[in-house]
Amino acid sequence: MTRQYTQITVVGDDKTGIIAQVTTLLFERDINIEDLDQAVREGIFRMTLHVDTSEMSCTKDELRDALAELGDDIGQDITVRFPSDRETQTIAVLVTKESHCLEALLEAWADGDLGADIEVVISNHDDLEPLSDHYDIPFHDIGDEKGSPDEAQLLDLLDEYDTDLIVLARYMRILSPNVVFRYEDRIINIHPSLLPAFPGAEAYRQATEEGVRIAGVTAHYVTTDLDQGPIISQRAFDAPADATPEELERKGQPLEASALLEAVRLHLDDAIYVHHGRTELRDGVDREAYQLGLPPEMDSINPDRPVDGLGKVLSDD
Structure with missing residues (x-):
């Protein structure tokens, strides 16, 4: 495979x-x-x-x-x-108004850590144009006065910049099948929950309303089913009982940037592939080179026993 x-x-x-x-x-x-x-x-x-x-x-x-x-x-x-x-990769980043994920991607690109070129930033608002300009990356606002994007213009831009990978860096619009179908397994989104929990809008608010103790974020490939595409990387953090959605968001945003950046690297390194609706690491890939979920030191904190099997041991005696 x-x-x-x-x-x-x-x-x-x-x-x-x-x-x-x-x-x-x-x-x-x-x-x-x-x-x-x-x-x-x-x-x-x-x-x-x-x-x-x-x-x-x-x-x-x-x-x-x-x-x-x-x-x-x-x-x-x-x-x-x-x-x-696929040897030379080009990236189009889609954004709305939140800057943290775009900033992380642009910093990694400027430092030469991506191994690919961010060719264009496309948005349905003009709020992040100054950030794009700071890195001398072309910026295109394809939204109308209500922020509704022109998908025909989006497809033209993706074709113009010969896009290999689309990164949704908190792009707050749902892409139509006409876009998703053309870039299957080449669109990566970041969602502010541990999917499949809390898909859709206001995930941090959903988490507080359900009283979770651990919240998180998920980077995944985009499909036509909202927030149900193959998961690539996740990050988790503690959710205090009295935390507000805004407080969870402040804790989650750095992890959103981290998980998204890791997912982009995994894709660009050709370290993963999609099989039967889930991502798998390719043979020979060093798992320790990437953080797919919790950091390795968590293994030393979590208990490793007891586990099932005691009944069989006693019966053997």
Whole structure:
């Protein structure tokens, strides 16, 4: 499951015959389909194929041209990403008004710690333009007077900057399937709760209302199901009984930045992959090089016994 396959993505209006025409084209060029997944949301069709192109009977450019021509014929947007296309990564960061996650990403990028380039910051408000300008990163406000984003403009910008990875750094809008489907497993979001607990809006308030003793944050891949995408990294912190949502937020924001940055690094390092709806570390990855959850020293604090098995020991005696 950790092999580097060529990825083909098909997105467009739902109609019959799409799967047959695409798979036939691949068969005719000796391309073996290893995995195929398709879905329809709000009338938008998406199909993702992972294919083995090692023995294909055409060049990369010929395959791109053939799929683009087919896409024009059937009214679908078809993109191809060969393993070599992923060697140089470009990032688009989407933000609203909160600065802490954007600041962490820009600092890491400026220090050369990301191994990728932040090409653009896109927002539905102009509040964070000065921060983007400070790092000399292009900033685009695609929101109207109410902050509603223009997704057509968003897609144009993502295409213009040849975006490999989209990072939602507290972007307070839900992306439509038309965006999510085009960047499957290439959109990372940070959510202020230990998912799957407290999805949706005002997660810190939900945590205080439910009286949790431990709160936290989660970085995850984005899917069309709100806050239900594969979890990448999490951080936890103590939630005092008398804490207000605002106090939890102040404690959580540094951890939001930390978890998001770690998730971005895991993705860029190609250290993880998604299998059956969850992320897995690739073979050979040094787990100690990353903080996926609680720090290792927690193992020495938590008790390690008792555990099930005493009944069997006594019966053996």
